Amino acid sequence: xxxxxxxxxxxxxxxxxxxxxxxxxxxxxxxxxxxxxxxxxxxxxxxxxxxxxxxxxxxxxxxxxxxxxxxxxxxxxxxxxxxxxxxxxxxxxxxxxxxxxxxxxxxxxxxxxxxxxxxxxxxxxxxxxxxxxxxxxxxxxxxxxxxxxxxxxxxxxxxxxxxxxxxxxxxxxxxxxxxxxxxxxxxxxxxxxxxxxxxxxxxxxxxxxxxxxxxxxxxxxxxxxxxxxxxxxxxxxxxxxxxxxxxxxxxxxxxxxxxxxxxxxxxxxxxxxxxxxxxxxxxxxxxxxxxxxxxxxxxxx
Amino acid sequence: xxxxxxxxxxxxxxxxxxxxxxxxxxxxxxxxxxxxxxxxxxxxxxxxxxxxxxxxxxxxxxxxxxxxxxxxxxxxxxxxxxxxxxxxxxxxxxxxxxxxxxxxxxxxxxxxxxxxxxxxxxxxxxxxxxxxxxxxxxxxxxxxxxxxxxxxxxxxxxxxxxxxxxxxxxxxxxxxxxxxxxxxxxxxxxxxxxxxxxxxxxxxxxxxxxxxxxxxxxxxxxxxxxxxxxxxxxxxxxxxxxxxxxxxxxxxxxxxxxxxxxxxxxxxxxxxxxxxxxxxxxxxxxxxxxxxxxxxxxxxxxxxxxxxxxxxxxxxxxxxxxxxxxxxxxxxxxxxxxxxxxxxxxxxxxxxxxxxxxxxxxxxxxxxxxxxxxxxxxxxxxxxxxxxxxxxxxxxxxxxxxxxxxxxxxxxxxxxxxxxxxxxxxxxxxxxxxxxxxxxxxxxxxxxxxxxxxx
Numbered sequence: 001x002x003x004x005x006x007x008x009x010x011x012x013x014x015x016x017x018x019x020x021x022x023x024x025x026x027x028x029x030x031x032x033x034x035x036x037x038x039x040x041x042x043x044x045x046x047x048x049x050x051x052x053x054x055x056x057x058x059x060x061x062x063x064x065x066x067x068x069x070x071x072x073x074x075x076x077x078x079x080x081x082x083x084x085x086x087x088x089x090x091x092x093x094x095x096x097x098x099x100x101x102x103x104x105x106x107x108x109x110x111x112x113x114x115x116x117x118x119x120x121x122x123x124x125x126x127x128x129x130x131x132x133x134x135x136x137x138x139x140x141x142x143x144x145x146x147x148x149x150x151x152x153x154x155x156x157x158x159x160x161x162x163x164x165x166x167x168x169x170x171x172x173x174x175x176x177x178x179x180x181x182x183x184x185x186x187x188x189x190x191x192x193x194x195x196x197x198x199x200x201x202x203x204x205x206x207x208x209x210x211x212x213x214x215x216x217x218x219x220x221x222x223x224x225x226x227x228x229x230x231x232x233x234x235x236x237x238x239x240x241x242x243x244x245x246x247x248x249x250x251x252x253x254x255x256x257x258x259x260x261x262x263x264x265x266x267x268x269x270x271x272x273x274x275x276x277x278x279x280x281x282x283x284x285x286x287x288x289x290x291x292x293x294x295x296x297x298x299x300x301x
Numbered sequence: 302x303x304x305x306x307x308x309x310x311x312x313x314x315x316x317x318x319x320x321x322x323x324x325x326x327x328x329x330x331x332x333x334x335x336x337x338x339x340x341x342x343x344x345x346x347x348x349x350x351x352x353x354x355x356x357x358x359x360x361x362x363x364x365x366x367x368x369x370x371x372x373x374x375x376x377x378x379x380x381x382x383x384x385x386x387x388x389x390x391x392x393x394x395x396x397x398x399x400x401x402x403x404x405x406x407x408x409x410x411x412x413x414x415x416x417x418x419x420x421x422x423x424x425x426x427x428x429x430x431x432x433x434x435x436x437x438x439x440x441x442x443x444x445x446x447x448x449x450x451x452x453x454x455x456x457x458x459x460x461x462x463x464x465x466x467x468x469x470x471x472x473x474x475x476x477x478x479x480x481x482x483x484x485x486x487x488x489x490x491x492x493x494x495x496x497x498x499x500x501x502x503x504x505x506x507x508x509x510x511x512x513x514x515x516x517x518x519x520x521x522x523x524x525x526x527x528x529x530x531x532x533x534x535x536x537x538x539x540x541x542x543x544x545x546x547x548x549x550x551x552x553x554x555x556x557x558x559x560x561x562x563x564x565x566x567x568x569x570x571x572x573x574x575x576x577x578x579x580x581x582x583x584x585x586x587x588x589x590x591x592x593x594x595x596x597x598x599x600x601x602x603x604x605x606x607x608x609x610x611x612x613x614x615x616x617x618x619x620x621x622x623x624x625x626x627x628x629x630x631x632x633x634x635x636x637x638x639x640x641x642x643x644x645x646x647x648x649x650x651x652x653x654x655x656x657x658x659x660x661x662x663x664x665x666x667x668x669x670x671x672x673x674x675x676x677x678x679x680x681x682x683x684x685x686x687x688x689x690x691x692x693x694x695x696x697x698x699x700x701x702x703x704x705x706x707x708x709x710x711x712x713x714x715x716x717x718x719x720x721x722x723x724x725x726x727x728x729x730x731x732x733x734x735x736x737x738x739x740x741x742x743x744x745x746x747x748x749x750x751x752x753x754x755x756x
Contacts, residue, residue, distance in 0.1 A: 001563050003519050006554040039547040101745045131741070212609055213425065214658070215651045217616040220591070221388045228386070253658065255608065262605040264580065269587040269609050273617070276546070276591050292584055301542040301581055 012234035015200040020124025021151045028280040029241035035278045047297050049290045050092040050283045051083035052247050064260035065285045077120045084123050086287035092126040098139045099130035111142035118150045126153040133161040144168035166197040179206040182218045191237045209246035212270045220277045227278035241280035246270050304360040306334035314348040365556045365565050368532050371461025379595035380567035391620040397433035399598040401573045403440040404450040415457045430611035436598045439466035451475045469493040473500045485509050498528045509534040509569050515551050519563045534569040549593040567595030591617050624676030625650035631702045637666035639707040647674040647682040659743035672696045679714045690723030712736040
């Protein structure tokens with residue numbers, strides 16, 4: 001029996017999205033291969049790893065994950081710089097403090113903070129609102145305006161609030177995170193709506209990342225299918241890169257909070273699973289896992 | 302590659318027109334259709350020629366052969382997978398997780414590893430998770446020592462065994478000790494292939510072939526098949542994560558998409574030999590779970606590192622066509638008492654996890670009633686008629702919650718606010734309270750609710 005390696009090539013290619021501007025920009029997407037299939041073609045860009053920063057002093061973070069940042073958690077800019085020193089490709093700021101059910105910080109304060117960070121940080125920035133779809137309109141619009149031209153990646157936008165935020169994002173030259181609740185049809189529907197306001201090179205998909213044991217298989221399969229639809233079947237409305245905001249999901253569960261080593265694995269195993277499924281940005285909390293995942297991505301593991 | 306009934310019928314006696322009925326079916330065509338669907342054995346046809354019979358058996362065999370390691374209740378079945386991606390159907394046989402024990406390790410380390418393999422287990426969504434096999438490695442240079450360790454493992458545990466030994470005589474001596482246990486023999490290469498074949502013909506074992514790259518495995522498995530040995534595992538010898546993704550993908554594709562028989566076997570992976578660092582090892586193991594390995598050998602296991610890997614294995618091998626469902630019952634959260642609030646939701650595992658974790662985060666002790674609803678979320682269960690007043694009421698009566706609390710106040714999900722009236726009618730002694738529409742509002746909602754009762 002003669003063996004012939006079953007290599008495949010694909011017609012679809014992901015859109016390339018640039019986050020940040022000038023020297024400190026990073027690019028994601030652009031590849032026409034399946035995740036980690038470097039044996040079937042070169043990838044324009046590989047997955048990048050972001051570390052998470054919040055504006056709420058790491059409230060609710062377990063001690064063993066907040067540890068490396070203990071002295072800087074009340075200064076988001078210093079915290080963001082520490083993330084970069086510890087090997088992150090970019091920083092993901094969560095505006096937890098704007099949550100109306102929490103400290104309910106005003107939009108202007110959040111926008112000023114983001115401006116301060118982009119001004120002082122030599123790296124691109126992802127900005128997540130608190131997830132309250134009404135408050136996020138206010139906050140994310142203010143952030144987009146305050147940071148005009150910085151080309152942030154801003155989100156999440158959902159079907160209830162995408163229009164106003166997408167307008168501000170488009171007018172001020174940023175990229176947007178389209179978030180849908182683990183459903184490939186809703187994901188495509190939101191992409192199609194957003195494409196009326198923004199070019200595909202400005203959109204990143206967030207199909208929601210669930211932690212290992214808490215629905216991870218759904219996120220895994222949605223990402224895997226999204227990537228197949230985009231790359232194998234060439235569906236233009238599904239060719240945006242994917243962000244997996246998984247660190248916070250992993251570290252909030254009991255199994256991760258109860259034991260440091262178990263927490264590290266909860267995050268890294270969720271991350272490698274979603275990397276294999278097709279993530280282009282992994283958002284993590286622990287810097288050791290950031291280094292580990294970068295080894296996997298760069299072919300050093 | 303699956304073969305169609307219409308193809309099979311042409312190969313039957315007299316071109317499928319004999320219709321002797323001796324197989325018990327009315328026509329050759331019916332027999333062919335039944336063969337194609339796996340409902341009858343080829344030898345039921347008394348007139349089929351041996352060549353055609355062999356050919357058909359080959360064509361009808363599963364594209365990735367199922368392989369059983371070990372014996373009895375602990376036996377591990379791997380392989381028989383039919384898809385590259387779980388969403389195409391489902392992955393079927395979870396990979397076996399092995400623990401490596403070298404014969405130069407201290408006696409107490411060896412015993413501890415055997416103990417951990419036997420005893421470590423976890424409950425997760427009503428399932429028991431545990432590791433599966435012991436991998437015994439010859440490293441000491443003293444065959445007697447290796448033999449003694451193999452004997453110890455044989456008596457201490459009934460689990461499947463893998464013998465890892467580069468010295469052929471020592472490997473085959475250990476294999477002889479394992480008579481009746483059907484261990485895995487590794488590594489089998491061109492050097493020891495013939496000796497292994499004659500030993501395995503005497504005393505069944507699973508042959509794990511090792512090559513340098515995918516293609517190098519082909520002549521090994523072809524020779525084994527020629528010798529009638531098909532309980533085979535493949536190790537392409539991948540050195541790192543990305544070449545492992547490549548090799549595993551190529552093997553799976555060759556078997557499923559090309560119908561390439563020589564690679565139609567489950568694979569074995571050794572994160573334990575790829576790195577000396579525990580976290581890196583676990584990350585490699587976690588890559589091998591979605592990327593097709595059927596047996597994964599780790600250098601060691603412990604409570605905290607094993608659980609996440611077993612949960613990942615469960616997640617990836619869960620059938621995506623069947624929603625994960627929780628057992629119907631009342632779940633206590635944060636140590637509730639008779640005065641604590643009672644909430645109700647559906648039994649989709651994801652719904653339960655989200656609601657339970659938000660209740661937990663609220664720090665309010667509460668009783669969470671999980672009603673059987675076909676593994677659906679709240680709205681879909683309501684739409685399917687599985688979460689409505691007339692079926693929630695009997696559940697509340699029989700689930701025992703009425704004996705657990707001294708009040709009659711029930712919080713229902715805000716998404717089904719519309720069932721409030723029908724539920725009030727069905728449960729006249731209960732006050733029905735409409736809770737938040739989104740679980741993430743629970744941490745703010747519950748403390749306020751409890752406070753309002755006290756005030």
